Amino acid sequence: MPHMWVQHGFDWLNAPLDPAIYALGTGIATPLQKIGHAEISQYIAVIAPGEASGNAASSWTLVCAPGACRVNGSPLLTGIAVLNDRDEIQFATAPRLFFSTETPAVAARYGRKDPVPCPRCTELVLEGDIAVICPTCGVAYHEGASAEDKCFTYDACVVCGRPGELSGGYKWSPAEL
Ligand SMILES: [Zn+2]
Ligand SMILES: [Zn+2]
Helix, strand or coil: CCEEEEEECCEEEEEECCCCEEEECCCCCCCEEEECHHHHHHCCEEEEECCCCCCCCCCEEEEECCCCEEECCEECCCCEEECCCCCEEEECCCCCEEEECCCCCCEEECCCCCCEECCCCCCEECCCCEEEECCCCCCEEEECCCHHHECCCCCCCCCCCCCCCCCCCCCCCHHHC
16 A cells, blocks of 8 residues: 655654545644545645555655645645655655555555455455455455465465565665665
């Protein structure tokens, strides 16, 4: 899942990006705030996903008031940019942000409300189940504690062929810059 690294003191916090619209920058309580479509004009900057294809690698677009933010150090004079992996977004007074598309294969609680069928066992992956989202194609597999729940690591991904191996945490963060 694409995510945003948010500077917090000397640390970097990781914020996964759901397919939603987020306000960024100044004038919000948190560095990333989910907003509704009708609220976009109230904020100096927003990010929104491209076509809702369910694909983990879908593109994200940044829209901000012209000149209000910098992308990789340059003022965004046009006010719009398609975000690339590791792009830095800066505001005059707000935490630094880095966009990242890195998606490690990790087992975590499935956070989406809509159940989806697991391509291995065809049973539904439900909200709260321990699951792995295939980083390559974005489909969800069960990956619970019991042997019959290890749908992702059982074999290669049935959709894209990626090896069914867990990869631990993120390999990249802005802390290494
Ligand atoms: Zn399964
Ligand atoms: Zn896959």
